Amino acid sequence: MAGSPRAKRPWYRRATAEGEDHEVLSHLARSMAYEVAVVAVTAVSVSVILFVISAGQFEDLYLKLRGSAPTSDQVALLTIGEEGLYLYNADDVEPEVTPRALLGELVRFCAAAGAEVVVLDVLLDRPEDGDEALVAAIEETGMPVVGAVRFMLTDPESGAEFAPGLSPSLEGAVVAGFANLQEEEPYLFSETMLVRKAPLTRRVGTARLSGRWPLNIIGAEQSDDTVIPSITLAAAFLKSQGTPEQLHDLLQAGGELGLKNLERPYDGVLINFRGPEGGDGIPTVRAASALRTMGMSALAGTMGQPMPIEVPEELAQALRGRVVVIGRVDKVGRENADRFATPYSFPTFARPDMAGARIQAQVIDTLISGRHVRPVGGTAAWWLALLLSGSVYFTRRLFRDDVHVVGWSLIGLGMVGTGVLVFRLTDGLSLQVGPPLGAALVMLTAVHVVGWSFEESRRT
DSSP states (O other), X not given: OTTSGGGGSHHHHHHHHTTOHHHHHHHHHHHHHHHHHHHHHHHHHHHHHHHHHTTOOHHHHHHHHHOOOOOOSOEEEEEEOHHHHHXXXXXXXXXXXXXXXXXXXXXHHHHHHTXXXXXXXXXXXXXXXXXXXXXXXXXXXXXXXXXXXXXXXXXXXXXXXXXXXXXXXXXXXXXEEEOOOOOSOOOTTOSSOBOOEEXXXXXXXXXXXXXXXXXXXXXXXXOTTOEEEBHHHHHHXXXXXXXXXXXXXXXXXXXXXXXXXXXXXXXXXXXXXXXXXXXXXXXXXXXXXXXXXXXXXXXXXXXXXXXXXXXXXXXXXXXTTSEEEEEEOXXXXXXXXXXXXXXXXXXXXXXXXXXXXXXXXXXXXXXXXXXXXXXXXXXXXXXXXXXXXXHHHXXXXXSOHHHHXXXXXXXXXXXXXXXXXXXXXXXXXXXXXXXXXXXXXXXXXXXXXXXXXXXXXXXX
């Protein structure tokens, strides 16, 4: 102890000489605790600042800490994985284009199970073998089927957007909607697109069907200034007993769609995710199970003896009366897999953690139930930031330094905890604690780093 830097300081020598060892040790303990607290608060302050600068949102933290949330019991998933593709065609277990005839069989299965709406989270913008089988299945079941189309710019430099539309062979049978989820740039350590927001409509401008780009992809006609819904919005509207024609007319006129808490204009919503992959409460049926169930019926059909599809009760219970999203979940871990990084990857967003079809299902559940993320704060959050930073500054003399820094740190943790609790209890109410928390921590860091530096310079 005698050889330490502190032992050389006058205040230490005086206290020791006067026999105040206990007070010296107590002061040293408080000083060390204070230094640790200042360093910790500085680190947290820098982290919050970097988090905000890098476009972080506290909804990411809220969703992560909340975990799974209740669902509407109106949505289900039918996933096409490696086993299902093998059962359908063992000679081509990794098709680049999802077989349209397979989709037709799965539509029949959904109808037999009592589903109300089917969403094909598969691009249907080009003619493919099996289109006729898919159309026949849709017409046979009479069930609304929503399919995905590609949405792109007419020219990379133009800023105008154009949706090529469905393959002409599927026109009239499938309700077209776009399925783009790639709304945000890679974030922090992620090499994939981060999904936080779901676009709901796109307005077509200056449609072009020839030229250098997009090189007349289909050849189908596309009128200018047409509003194209997302597959999620179309599915939620159809589930509420609407028709495709009504949806088109209401979107063109900017009318009310009758969905809970959905405000016009229908640009998009922050996704109130219902849970991480495998933990969201949305029932999932594998395509392999569906194909095995349909095996006897298909065999009888080849023998000229039609047999109705008998769906086991456990599978029918998962799909009955629901919107069923059909999508591929194979190629997990590969570059071209239909998977995205979501807020459940917080804080690093290092890898894609959720299948695209599951994200679509969760968006539909949000639209049907009306459980949108509802940010609260706005201007008031910045006024609170000013008030808290001022309070931190003016209370610095009222309390001992270590008590002051620990106390305000606990207040900051309490703000985050309150935000998480409110988000959980209200299922989507998001307190904007970023500005007040950041301002309070920055002021706390500034006050104590300056005070600590001044005290250290005075002691030495």
